Amino acid sequence: MAKCNRLSWGVVVIGLVVGMYAALCVIYKLDSLLAKWETVREISNFVHKTISANVVDIDIETIGPNFLPRICDNTYATTCGLSGIFGDLRSALEYQASTDNVVFLAGLVDGGYVDFAVNLHIMSIAPHNICNILYIVIDKTTLSTTQQYNMPVYYHNISITNKVVGKYMSPAFREKSKIKLDITEMALSMGFTVLLTDLDMFFRSNPLPSIACGEGCDFAIQDNANNKPGQDLQLNTGFILLKPNQQTIHLYDEIMNESSTFKDDDQVLFNKIVYRNRSAVKMVVLPPEKFCVGKKSNPSHCIVFHANFVAGLQAKKAMLKRHKFWGYGSSKSELYVCKMK
Numbered sequence: 162m163a164k165c166n167r168l169s170w171g172v173v174v175i176g177l178v179v180g181m182y183a184a185l186c187v188i189y190k191l192d193s194l195l196a197k198w199e200t201v202r203e204i205s206n207f208v209h210k211t212i213s214a215n216v217v218d219i220d221i222e223t224i225g226p227n228f229l230p231r232i233c234d235n236t237y238a239t240t241c242g243l244s245g246i247f248g249d250l251r252s253a254l255e256y257q258a259s260t261d262n263v264v265f266l267a268g269l270v271d272g273g274y275v276d277f278a279v280n281l282h283i284m285s286i287a288p289h290n291i292c293n294i295l296y297i298v299i300d301k302t303t304l305s306t307t308q309q310y311n312m313p314v315y316y317h318n319i320s321i322t323n324k325v326v327g328k329y330m331s332p333a334f335r336e337k338s339k340i341k342l343d344i345t346e347m348a349l350s351m352g353f354t355v356l357l358t359d360l361d362m363f364f365r366s367n368p369l370p371s372i373a374c375g376e377g378c379d380f381a382i383q384d385n386a387n388n389k390p391g392q393d394l395q396l397n398t399g400f401i402l403l404k405p406n407q408q409t410i411h412l413y414d415e416i417m418n419e420s421s422t423f424k425d426d427d428q429v430l431f432n433k434i435v436y437r438n439r440s441a442v443k444m445v446v447l448p449p450e451k452f453c454v455g456k457k458s459n460p461s462h463c464i465v466f467h468a469n470f471v472a473g474l475q476a477k478k479a480m481l482k483r484h485k486f487w488g489y490g491s492s493k494s495e496l497y498v499c500k501m502k
């Protein structure tokens with residue numbers, strides 16, 4: 162009897178093992194699906210927590226359905242994961258920065274610039290699988306669009322008094338410059354290396370490896386390539402890599418202190434303060450043949466192209482289109498768009 166019992170137990174055990182193996186096979190097949198669902202769930206919890214803990218006045222009912230849940234069946238989402246909206250800068254940076262604490266900050270995204278933000282994403286960020294990026298959004302109404310393209314967003318809860326697209330040196334322009342300075346300084350103070358980029362840009366590849374800012378370099382910046390002979394190089398603050406150290410934080414402190422009373426724009430102020438005390442910060446000026454400004458008529462060798470030196474969004478868009486650096490609205494948009502459930 163005991164022998165028989167042992168035998169049937171043996172059969173049960175073998176049965177269990179075979180059964181579990183079969184179950185594992187099924188689970189293995191389902192694994193990728195489950196992993197996707199898990200990511201959706203985690204991000205959903207995270208975003209919900211972040212938003213509700215930090216941006217109490219956001220109407221979650223309004224923006225909720227636009228960013229969750231969704232299926233992004235594209236290479237960017239596969240490589241970089243599903244992204245969300247962060248209401249707290251520190252969480253956003255910790256979540257998005259690379260393991261060595263480097264992060265691209267792209268902005269500012271508002272109603273006027275959302276096309277440029279999506280274009281940057283689908284033409285320059287997603288094709289090179291640049292995961293360590295945060296788009297700084299200051300206008301809630303653009304969030305549904307950014308989430309349709311799985312763009313990682315830091316939503317800066319600030320009410321802009323000047324809603325119009327900021328013409329150069331208009332009050333709106335000044336207000337937005339101040340926000341950018343503020344966020345940059347905060348990120349540096351939190352210990353992140355920041356690659357601050359405007360949205361009217363095209364990257365032919367991930368620009369980071371081409372930026373030679375090693376030991377003894379505090380920041381690397383785009384050359385505006387418009388200095389008169391014998392003058393200092395004019396620095397373009399639309400593309401700048403900043404190391405988080407005493408020197409750069411102090412530099413931003415000074416800029417912020419003087420920006421409220423300075424009559425010119427923040428780029429002029431940046432140049433003034435950098436050149437006022439040349440020994441205070443060590444900079445690298447990026448070569449304009451590779452980090453090009455908008456005057457370049459044949460940008461085929463540019464790693465980075467900045468559509469500047471033209472006024473107005475339409476002219477910038479036309480410039481990017483002319484060089485085939487504009488894809489938003491074309492079939493290229495389809496590559497990185499997510500399906501909303």
Ligand SMILES: *[C@@H]1O[C@H](CO)[C@@H](O)[C@H](O)[C@H]1NC(C)=O
Pocket residue numbers: 215216217218318319320
């Ligand atoms: C968001 O901004 C509004 C308007 O300035 C303010 O009343 C509210 O307290 C802010 N919320 C948070 C969490 O900072």
Ligand SMILES: *[C@@H]1O[C@H](CO)[C@@H](O)[C@H](O)[C@H]1NC(C)=O
Pocket residue numbers: 411414415418
């Ligand atoms: C900026 O202004 C504050 C307040 O006036 C001052 O304490 C600080 O030292 C200033 N920082 C710099 C770098 O000038």
Ligand SMILES: *[C@@H]1O[C@H](CO)[C@@H](O)[C@H](O)[C@H]1NC(C)=O
Pocket residue numbers: 438440441442
């Ligand atoms: C220039 O910067 C250096 C290094 O931070 C500092 O020691 C020096 O006092 C500064 N000079 C002036 C005139 O501000």
